[in-house]
Amino acid sequence: MTFSLVGSSVQPSGVVTTYNVNTAHKKNETLATAIDIGNLDEESSTVSISDAGSVANNAVSTTFTALNGTASLTQAFSNPVDKAATQFQLFDSQGNIIADSQGTTAQQAAYAEWQAGSLNITAGTYTAIATPFAGFGTALTISKQEQQGTSLEVSSSLTGSDPTEYYNFSFSGSNLKLDFDTQSGGASPRVQILDSSGDVVADNEGNAFTQANYQALTSGTGLNTVSGNYTVEVSYPANQTATTTPTVPYNFQLYAGNSYAVAYNTTVTTPATDNTATGSVTAASNAQLYTVSQYNKINAAATTAVNIGWLQENKSALDVYSQLTSVDSADFYSLTLQQGNNLKFGFNTKTTTDPSALRVQLYNSTGTQIIADSAGTPAQQAAYKALTTTNGLTAGAGNYLVKISYAANAPKTAQTYEFGIYSGTGYNALYKTTASPQTIANAITAGTYGGGTSRSSAIASYLTAEANSDTDTSLSTALQAFI
DSSP, rough: OOOSSSSSSOEEEEEEEEEEEOOOTTTOGGGOOEEEEEEOEEEEEEEEESSSOTTTTTTTTEEEEEEEEEEEEEEEEESSSHHHEEEEEEEESSSSSSTTTTTHHHHHHHHHHHHHHHHOOEEEEEEEEEOOTTOOOOEEEEEEEEOOOOOEEEEEEEEBBEEEEEEEEEEEEEEEEEEEEEEEOOOSOOOEEEEEEEEEEEEETSHHHHHHHHEEEEEEEEOOOSSEEEEEEEETTOOOTTSSSSSSOOOOOOOOEEEEEEEEEEEEEOOOOOOOTOOOOOOOOEEEEEEEEEEEEETGGGGEEEEEEEEEEEEEEEEEEEOOOOOOEEEEEEEEEEEOOOEEEEEEEOOOGGGGGGEEEEEETSOOOOOOOOTHHHHHHHHHHHSSSSSSSEOOOOOEEEEEETTTTOOOEEEEEEEEEESSSEEEEEEEEEEEOOOHHHHHHHOTTTTTTOOOHHHHHHHHHHHTTOOOOHHHHHEEEEE
């Protein structure tokens, strides 16, 4: 028998990045020794508005890009008159009003959902605006926080020596979904979801209440539950044993909401690496290492940055391993501090013992403002020093860019480097990106070198040059594989 999610209620959002980890179950595994499979987040966009602004009678706005999920509005007004004298609106990219506290009946209903955090939005760009009524000297501030949807995927097997297996995960959302499949063709494992107190929330072989919750969990609607830490327990069913069914392979996926953009795939033996900021960040004893491979593009810029993930204080850490070369002399990485109020940075050069040979810069999301710079102005260098100390650099939730480049006057020889980014003092999941430097051959194939030449036009150019006997040797070598 196969348990599966009813309907296509969960869909990937655009390009999905998949991180992978290989680990092993522990002998006589228990709740206390469960494998940590990561952080499950429901895709959402939160706009926060308060009357803590410094400019009187000002309208404020923020634009955010959402994939799919829910939109929330939080309002922290110390003066209730300020809130009552303010109009709150949400627009889509075409200027259409989605929600309006002073709009039509439908728009006000959407505004109520926006406040409740239950307003469903589709992929696109949105703008939130708060405008004081005429005659009211209200000072407003506005901020945004975007949470990217994730999926947790596990592949494992029950065996005679390993009849019960446990998986811990943290959940941030309100809608939990499970898709469970077995490939044994016989036994269907018993599947239970336990909360942080060890109480059973859902159970496919439990009492009427927990079985009903399990049915909701595996339906297209999902199970309404609170954010927190949970455990999946998989064991032999009541009518099966390791003797009658020696091996039961299975896999399952956990989702939150209706969409996700990052998948964390655990195949149940590598320890997590640790590149901490001056020893102030400690990996949990059961921390897992998730890995993904990417490419740094030649002539990289802020707009072509490699996305290395979403960072959460005391929950996740990001690690990057890459190399600068004479043709790939600057690398850009984008990340989102999803939850937290500080950033910490650990940087190691692998090729040279002189860390000053490489320059490290932290930018805002667009690459237009330098926040910290290892070789910048005195203020930027001071910010970089803070970034690499035990206390870290004060920073709010949002999007950031990291740029790695050669220092001024440094020789452009191949330089391998690794860095880690953290928030808080610990983590239970490390997401490592290995970003290979792009070669000229690969860039030609991808159409990102020499003015964006495509594979077909590059081959055509090669053939023309070959006919004229003026083919460049490196270009000839690069293209031979495609002819």
